[in-house]
Amino acid sequence: MMNQKTKVPIRGRLGILTPGMGAVSTTFMAGVLATRAGWGRPIGSLTQMGSIKTEEGEKQISDLVPLAKLEDIVFGGWDIFSDNAYEAASRAQVLDQRLLDKLKDELSAIRPMSAVFSSRYVRNISGPNIKTGSTLMDLAEQLIDDIHQFKHQHQCERLVMIWCASTEAYLEPSDVHKSLEAFEKGLCEDDASIAPSQIYAYAAIRCGVAFANGAPNLTCDIPALLALANEKGVPISGKDFKTGQTLMKTIVAPGLKARALGVNGWFSTNILGNRDGAVLDDPANFKSKEVSKGNVLEGIFNAQQQPELYSDLYHKIRINYYPPRGDDKESWDNIDIFGWLGYPMQIKINFLCKDSILAAPIAMDLALFSDLAQRCHMSGIQEWLSFYYKAPQTIAGTHPQHDLFKQLTLLESTLLEISKTYAV
Amino acid sequence: MMNQKTKVPIRGRLGILTPGMGAVSTTFMAGVLATRAGWGRPIGSLTQMGSIKTEEGEKQISDLVPLAKLEDIVFGGWDIFSDNAYEAASRAQVLDQRLLDKLKDELSAIRPMSAVFSSRYVRNISGPNIKTGSTLMDLAEQLIDDIHQFKHQHQCERLVMIWCASTEAYLEPSDVHKSLEAFEKGLCEDDASIAPSQIYAYAAIRCGVAFANGAPNLTCDIPALLALANEKGVPISGKDFKTGQTLMKTIVAPGLKARALGVNGWFSTNILGNRDGAVLDDPANFKSKEVSKGNVLEGIFNAQQQPELYSDLYHKIRINYYPPRGDDKESWDNIDIFGWLGYPMQIKINFLCKDSILAAPIAMDLALFSDLAQRCHMSGIQEWLSFYYKAPQTIAGTHPQHDLFKQLTLLESTLLEISKTYAV
């Protein structure tokens, strides 16, 4: 059947645009450049290093489905600070300065476009490189111009947008989010319920650019933008890169459940000191994160099905801004479990991780998989990318899958399915 | 198609025989009795509390396949000490004495038959309740008599045997293990390469009794006993109940691999103070355990496939006899991982568990599933029970599956398959 496969054209450059040019996105950018130069390996990225079991044996994912090549990637971004990617990466102190120095020319050339920003949504930081406009719609149009100019200037064939900026204040969906009409009206009338990230997502989707949301903001998880995505044939996904603590949680919880071990307490605390930590020190922004992180266990344990094991689960999450650590985020989990005849046991997990090191390969994969999806005519919510998110966006009324291993199965089966139709 | 299903007769009593009546088996026994009396729940046991997703929705395993009922179970065992199950359970200090006191009559009635024992295989403990015989074959015949008498005396329909005794000294397979003829000749000639656990396994299989091996001993993982099992239509499985640290390892390692995170170090230490700890304080016995625990990561990470991520993995396991803890085993793991561009991160896992509390439900499930397998005419190695073992016994030349989630998938699909043919 091999000859029936469609050759999906992947000629031309892929532009990756990131709202936010902070620790995560500059680590991502520098890593791609370093990998191209042979100075590092893109570890943690399935598109670059992962393999899948196929009928013909284990195969590299990049040999299975037609992904954009690293050589064809160009980066752009927006930020409220005007530091270029070299300056921003140096300030972030994630990567070794000697590596950044070797990449200085390329990174310095990536200069942030001015950002759409609202202190209503992010209070604890502010910066000078901000767009002004008569209305929110005016700001959206400015972003659309940015996108067009970037595409033209860098001669891109295709674009994707990955939200790598700060967590916004918690936002409940309201009427303005319910239909495209209401949303566009809201943009024109400066509706306070429209967050900056939603203006970016709107601009991207209107331009036919796939959108992936790395933060817990509501953003494109609203009927208005889903409708637009379906109309424009654009893949969207979210929310919130699944990096440290939640990653561990969605690994360990399925294991406990597999063994029918009961859980009656799960206390999760985090210390982190980067800009992300500063933003989350505001209760409104923490609320977004808390909601994003909070449903994971419930989704995995399904207490309705096994009330004797999981209905008494007390789950508490704390995030603490702790400047001594910088980007070296650290989590400590205490898990109270019980076994045979109800006897209690405890698990403690201390994860000393680096936020941006874990997030960068996720941004990488989401960029390439979103682009793949678009070329394969898969529009709207990409549930098969749930693997990468703390709070996977799903079709209204369905529950997200949080179990990492079931998410992986879905990701792999989707890739195998694509590989049947589209040749590398 | 329901009417095409075979009704598998599960009338009559199931006798569960345990070589070893120490902490694990008495916790198992007391738990079954307590559950029958409504004084506790058999948490951690899939046969009692687990559910599976079927086409008709989530279903309790016990509603899906025809398992023996708790009411129909009778217990028997062998031990080198002559304490009855009440005395042994009290000494083990795993369960609350008040619960044991409520079960005193029933537990006291379970008295150990005299054991086959060799100080060559277990040096650090010894006891008075030991069989003597002219040859190893004579000892085997005595065990066969024990089995027949137990079955008759307790009017059992069927029997299974679960090895719950100490870890024996490490044993390399040798010529005497290679064929049934050689093995039986060795029994008659007192071959020193035949371990006590192999005499039990031989006796069980000859009597048509399914055998499951909860310790890392070689036991039935030899051609001689596999041949006998196939000839007699007896299911066998092993080795080594997957309880604390290795359980966590086979949960966490697949998660790291799923994300293509590299691992270059995994240090695992354990402190435990029960009889198991005393036995493992002997290097020869520790060797058995080390081999059993040691292959788990290699099997999951498959460094050949992903050498950049896993070929430098340094894996070290230490087990420390530490009397202050008794049965409250504790493990501490330090995992050195690396991500994007090779940046190092660390995970520490401290598992404060109770050995017997984790082992008892495994013994429960293996007893009922082994019995199920036998009634369903599945003989020889039961790879679908790999889920319960640190070092799953496989057909010669094939690699065991260590990934807990893939083991679960195999267990579930086997149960679904059985359910298509055999009605509850």
Added chain:
Amino acid sequence: MMNQKTKVPIRGRLGILTPGMGAVSTTFMAGVLATRAGWGRPIGSLTQMGSIKTEEGEKQISDLVPLAKLEDIVFGGWDIFSDNAYEAASRAQVLDQRLLDKLKDELSAIRPMSAVFSSRYVRNISGPNIKTGSTLMDLAEQLIDDIHQFKHQHQCERLVMIWCASTEAYLEPSDVHKSLEAFEKGLCEDDASIAPSQIYAYAAIRCGVAFANGAPNLTCDIPALLALANEKGVPISGKDFKTGQTLMKTIVAPGLKARALGVNGWFSTNILGNRDGAVLDDPANFKSKEVSKGNVLEGIFNAQQQPELYSDLYHKIRINYYPPRGDDKESWDNIDIFGWLGYPMQIKINFLCKDSILAAPIAMDLALFSDLAQRCHMSGIQEWLSFYYKAPQTIAGTHPQHDLFKQLTLLESTLLEISKTYAV
């Protein structure tokens, strides 16, 4: 010089009165009764088990200074719930129920007097056993009556009062606290700035009863009550029993400082589920605790003296109500230190403790040492008891000593001093 010593009369009963009959005080009471009966040892108590190096060699403290005997102790208390000490101890689930059952008669006889309570100061719990009165002074007089009646009824020679009740909401000292006149006027006029614990302390001191404050409330740490204590010749001390995390902090911090190791971050989190945890879940009450716990490091490290090592220290404390744990409080500390040339290192301390088990011997020692002080005519603030407190009360304008080892030196030298004058 032995013959010059004064024999301090310790004939007669010592009544120990505790506002609060919850986990801490009932654990204390039951422990004294159990020790008297030979069913347990008062571990953690220096008065019962401690020794001091003297010129004649190591000596038991109880052989050095004239302490009240356990046989001469009688207990009384106040609580907002009407459970007797047996019921309250059973509900607290700290001690083994079998032990409590053996002490049932004695414990049941200790019935709480009705409490002075104000929901303004403790919002998260409430109870039925509460005094009403026309003014705060009226409530004070009722407490004074309680004290007199108790003393008479139980034929006590002497009394001490140990505050073992909940943490009150944070209170800044104000004018009403500045002089005895203002305070008594405030009592008569129901000044909202007078907390219930201050009414107890006032009543105690007016009756000549030594007062020790086990919670972080302001209580007797005000000029008004200090003046009264000096006038009446009454020893007072506080604040906040130094039990788990802060105990470890005042052990570890002096060690780091001894070695001139720098510290730039100390993150302390706690999970606890008892009534104490519920009360501290209210930010106003947590504020009291935070202030009490917060000055410890600053006091020990003295950044003014060594700014290169300690001036950048970021210290953050979180207390989390976590019901699965009950009284089994647990702390996790992450300490970021730096050494030679500024290289960073980390220490993590996880303390799985039992709040009341650590607090009970402190209550024991404070009761006996406060009584000793009073018999030795030491009135006012007892700085030598700083050893037992998170936030030692000191004379206005002086800094408390937080270093556990310097506190111990002060305690021991005071006892040696006493022993020179007063014979056992």
Added chain:
Amino acid sequence: MMNQKTKVPIRGRLGILTPGMGAVSTTFMAGVLATRAGWGRPIGSLTQMGSIKTEEGEKQISDLVPLAKLEDIVFGGWDIFSDNAYEAASRAQVLDQRLLDKLKDELSAIRPMSAVFSSRYVRNISGPNIKTGSTLMDLAEQLIDDIHQFKHQHQCERLVMIWCASTEAYLEPSDVHKSLEAFEKGLCEDDASIAPSQIYAYAAIRCGVAFANGAPNLTCDIPALLALANEKGVPISGKDFKTGQTLMKTIVAPGLKARALGVNGWFSTNILGNRDGAVLDDPANFKSKEVSKGNVLEGIFNAQQQPELYSDLYHKIRINYYPPRGDDKESWDNIDIFGWLGYPMQIKINFLCKDSILAAPIAMDLALFSDLAQRCHMSGIQEWLSFYYKAPQTIAGTHPQHDLFKQLTLLESTLLEISKTYAV
């Protein structure tokens, strides 16, 4: 009284000689050079940064007693490898390569003299830069020549020697160690019971050079060398720099004892990957370390005095060679304690430290304090330096002090005493 003080001449250079030019000594050397250049601070060193409370207030130690200045220090050393200090420091990977590069000229000039080495005492490593000689005495004479030449070549006024080389195999004192005569006879007759470190110590002391022993080897802790030291007026001290885990132990144990908390188990494990780890992977060398680390708790808790609290203490130490870590040594301690009525609690301490970063300031202080002692005519065993050692050398028949706070008190009082006589 200031005018009665002796001015101790500290004109001229101090040569610091280290047998071993590995991670510890090169970190020490580079740190001194970096501090001189203003590129770092000698954190962790009391001679450089510590202060003491005097009658005139807190004073810097360097203002209190007459210490050699950093500007006057010159370094020399011996090693079995011929790497110079720049190469050795680079290979050790402790300090940032950029710092080492700035110090390249100075470090490269420090070239190792050829070492006295015996594979009998260190089996797991070997190197090319080794002295040969007709007898052990011949080797000693060669070392003496090295010392004289170094002193002359670098125009040193005074010298000290700090053993910074590997741990040698365990050695019981025997007849050859009992007198200087026997020892010198043994040197001439190649007695196998004389370890290389003893030849260094002999050479140093014969030259009037103070000797401090940073490893757990027996070395100068024998009557023969003590006699020689007293004869020559040379200060000696040892054994084994107290760096990570044992440092924490001697901080925490006194705190538990201060509170009369019982301890029934202390499990200590270590993972380390540097050359030190490789050497300790040999059981004979580990034995030296185990003995050195093992007496610490016993010494602090003094079970004879408080048997109810400490007589059941089970103390177990494991050291694991774990290459992924390099110099980033890590310890994990589990401490089982018990309180009021015997209730158990647990403390876990995970110390992520850097071996050489903790050892370098100790080498610094021992060099300057040994030199100070010699100028102040304090010869023989320097017990006041116990503060820096895991197994302090004491006068025969007396017990070492292990409590860090009592060690500090002794150190401080000795310095105060010196300051009364000798002016800065």
